[in-house]
Amino acid sequence: EKKWVRLVTAKTPTNIAVIKYWGKRDEALILAINDSISVTLDPNHLCTTTTVAVSPAFQQDRMWLNGKEISLAGDRYQNCLREIRKRACDVEEEDKGIKIAKKDWESLHVHIASYNNFPTAAGLASSAAGLACLAKLMNVKEDQGQLSAIARQGSGSACRSLYGGFVKWIMGNSEDGSDSLAVQVTDEKHWDDLVILIAVVSSRQKETSSTSGMRESVETSLLLKHRAQEIVPKRIIQMEEAIKTKDFPAFARLACADSNQFHAVCLDTTPPIFYMNDTSHRIISIVEKWNLAEGTPQVAYTFDAGPNAVLIARDRKAASLLLQRMLFYFPPGAGADLNSYVLGDESILQ
Ligand code: PMV
CATH class of the missing domain: 3.30.230.10 (Ribosomal Protein S5; domain 2)
Structure with a gap:
């Protein structure tokens, strides 16, 4: 044969x-x-x-x-x-x-x-x-x-x-x-002003897999029930609208709130699950303070089942300022264990 x-x-x-x-x-x-x-x-x-x-x-x-x-x-x-x-x-x-x-x-x-x-x-x-x-x-x-x-x-x-x-x-x-x-x-061309930057806080494997974390949350978190039934259905409609109309302030508000609620559900799980660490929390404060000072959101953050930050900047100018800020707060070699990956157009690094 x-x-x-x-x-x-x-x-x-x-x-x-x-x-x-x-x-x-x-x-x-x-x-x-x-x-x-x-x-x-x-x-x-x-x-x-x-x-x-x-x-x-x-x-x-x-x-x-x-x-x-x-x-x-x-x-x-x-x-x-x-x-x-x-x-x-x-x-x-x-x-x-x-x-x-x-x-x-x-x-x-x-x-x-x-x-x-x-x-x-x-x-x-x-x-x-x-x-x-x-x-x-x-x-x-x-x-x-x-x-x-x-x-x-x-x-x-x-x-x-x-x-x-x-x-x-x-x-x-x-x-x-x-x-x-x-x-x-x-499609990918619709909102191409956005620049996504991933701050790798830790490359260690996560301790609780998403499969077992979800199972524990479904079994023990009352907040998750409320979230799934009452909160998310409304947010899905608002988020689709924000994306279609490229409404960055609404997009950022929803994305940050939803990430925070997901991590609140993890904390509401018995035993509690911690995916974010101190560096993740610092990144949230830095972005929140900056957005507040500007009067309108420049960057949205979101965290999955781990400590790494996904930062979505409204445009290239905001992305470049974001990178400067990240380097200022987390200077290379200062032990914060943070490497930045820039996605989209890498020329913002220059
Ligand atoms: O598909 P999984 O089992 O890897 O679960 C992913 C869950 C999150 O990343 C935390 C949220 C999401 O919607 O991607």
């Missing part, structure tokens, strides 16, 4: 939530208790590059992350692989002598290799990686929305990385999760 290999490489960007997802109503299918909205980062700056390969010579499915083999045994990987295999189609590459029929995919194995182009920093990495790539390899004809529903079963927040720009993950209300998928709010 002739041995061949078919390879596909793709870049998957990461996304940062501005209205947070925290809490599942179904852990197996990964269905959220509220809608969420995120901004997809420019894949030229922060992304995961994945190569997937298929060959009759492969004996089993295998995956490597940053060069180290990881186990695919978990339910999440298995669910994603099963769902994507089900939708695989015929593939033919005449020049290479490759001909795969739809039914062949059931017995063919894949190898997946992913690299992050940034230090896998606590609360930053997102694992949408691989799915869009597998879909291409297997000639899957599903639309982005359906693919996002499959990505969701790998990691909830990953479903929002299937689109650029601002993206909403609709929680849906079906039992099988078929309506729990991502939709684009505005």
Whole structure:
């Protein structure tokens, strides 16, 4: 038998939530208790590059992350692989002598290799990686929305990385999760004044994974119940409006308040979860004081399940001032363990 290999490489960007997802109503299918909205980062700056390969010579499915083999045994990987295999189609590459029929995919194995182009920093990495790539390899004809529903079963927040720009993950209300998928709010060109800067406060792995943190919050936090039912639905509407009309003051107010409420929910969990540290808190005060002094917000902050700050400046001028301030308060080598990553246009560094 002739041995061949078919390879596909793709870049998957990461996304940062501005209205947070925290809490599942179904852990197996990964269905959220509220809608969420995120901004997809420019894949030229922060992304995961994945190569997937298929060959009759492969004996089993295998995956490597940053060069180290990881186990695919978990339910999440298995669910994603099963769902994507089900939708695989015929593939033919005449020049290479490759001909795969739809039914062949059931017995063919894949190898997946992913690299992050940034230090896998606590609360930053997102694992949408691989799915869009597998879909291409297997000639899957599903639309982005359906693919996002499959990505969701790998990691909830990953479903929002299937689109650029601002993206909403609709929680849906079906039992099988078929309506729990991502939709684009505005594309990447809509609000391109914004400059995103990530202050890496610590690159240590987070202590509480988002999966177990969410479970504990759902089980013990009354504030989370109130947030999911009463607060987030209103914020989603206001946030979509702020994004569509490029209303930075409203955007900043909502994003900061939502990040703070998410961390308040963590504190309201028993036992309490601490994702932010003293440096994170200092960054919040610096931004709050500056915004207050200017009379109108210049920068929004948001923190995920880790201490790193994601700072969104209203324009290049604000981003450049922000960077100067960060360097003033956290001078390199002063022991604050802070490296800054600038996304978007790096010329603001000069
Ligand atoms: O998808 P997960 O399990 O990595 O959860 C992500 C949760 C947050 O990053 C804290 C919020 C969000 O909406 O991305």
